[in-house]
Amino acid sequence: MKRYLCLALALLICMLFLPLMAGTNLFSQPQGQSPSPTKPEDTFLLLDEADGKVLTVSAYDYLCGAVAAEMPPSFHTEALKAQAVAAYTGAYRKREQQKASPDPSLQGAYFTVNTAQKEGYIPKEQAQAQWGDSFSAAWERIEAAVKEVSGKLLVYEGEPILAVYHAISGGVTETAGVYWGNDVAYLQSVESPGDTLAPEYQTQVSFGAADLQSALLTAFPDLTLPEDTAAWFGEAQLSPAGTVTSIAVGSGTLSGRQIREALGLRSANFSILAADGVFTFTVKGYGHGVGMSQYGADYMARQGTKWQDILTHYYKGASILSVEEQAAAVSSGVSA
Structure with missing residues (x-):
């Protein structure tokens, strides 16, 4: 028994002093290395007009909720992807504008939504309560679309575009100049024949x-x-x-x-x-008619058109870049 006690004591001493002999500490980073940097989380601050509260949501959660609020989950996956990119571009643009020149009425948020009216964004829990048994399959389709286009922006001359959209055009989309009085180079009329087949066209x-x-x-x-x-x-x-x-x-x-x-x-x-x-x-039609037609996007997707081509069809002259590519282009002074 005495022999075993001695062996145990020797083993304990080795465990205590081995880290010191190796010149390291069990609770620190190795010498000569600094902790891995943490990338700031891509988040959005939303003023919910339903209750006046400011919501802080990740870009991923925002996009899932934005697609859920703005487009039927039964639409083709390529249309859902196009919607996600348009929504992210709009949110990114508004966030940059608010950081540069805050609007006090937004109470620190970047833009407004109305979860009660399903305008702009709804949280996952609300979608689950509203969709019932169809929720799991619908949310899975939305998540798959969002994951594939995460961090993608529509850009014109180096800046995120005004990525407006509407439900149904009259068969041809409208120009920004006609509807709002200000012409925008990438918001011009384009054919959208699938709209004439939409319900309640x-x-x-x-x-x-x-x-x-x-x-x-x-x-x-x-x-x-x-x-x-x-x-x-x-x-x-x-x-x-x-x-x-x-x-x-x-x-x-x-x-x-x-x-x-x-x-x-x-x-x-x-x-x-x-x-x-x-x-x-x-x-x-239904809506202002400017930018991407959602039913038109669904029709194009069902004809085999990919999300990139849907977006560049409705937003003439715009390019699709990642956030990193857009930032690099801006810093180098190159227009996309």
Whole structure:
């Protein structure tokens, strides 16, 4: 027994002094090496209009939640990838703008979302509660798409683009200049034939004269409408993409966008039929019509088009770079 005790004591002494003999410490990095640097996490600060709280989410979680909120998970995987890149580009651009010139109304956030209205972003738990039994398969598809395009940006002349998108165009997307009044080189009209096959591509909504008058005068108090309802609207002027650019309304002239917003129409691509005191608006598409059409992207993907080609189709002249490539291009003064 005494022999075994001696052996145990010798082994213990060796274990205690061996690190010192080797010139190292069991609880430190090896000499001559510094700890591995930790890359700052790619995060976004979101002001949730639903409750006024600022959410801090990783880029990965944001993209999954943005795709879940903005595009049906049943869409083709290549369309989901295109949506993820557009969403990341928009968020990245807004983050850079807020860091350079913060907007106090955002309370330190980079941009707003509304989780209650599913606008811009929803957290995973909310999607799970809303989708029920279909959640697992749907979320898996979204995650797969996001992982493949993580960190990819749409860039024009070295800067992240204004990557706007909409649900359905009128078969041709609209220019930024027509809808917002400011021309943007990469937001020009392009063909989007798949949109005409989308559900509710064309819809109708009717207003009685009294309801229409109330809505118009609420939005435009200086407007006057003649007694003859048949004379309320003149002939509409249209853009090549079909957007109403201007139309005489009573004593004034309004844009299609103004009428859309006043009446809650699905788009500014519409025609009006007046009969027996009832005004019927026939509307094509859904949304402002500028940038990527989501249903158009899904159609292109189902025809075999890859996400890169979907994006460069809708955002003319834009390039696709990684965050690292974009930063290197900016630092070297090279425009992508």
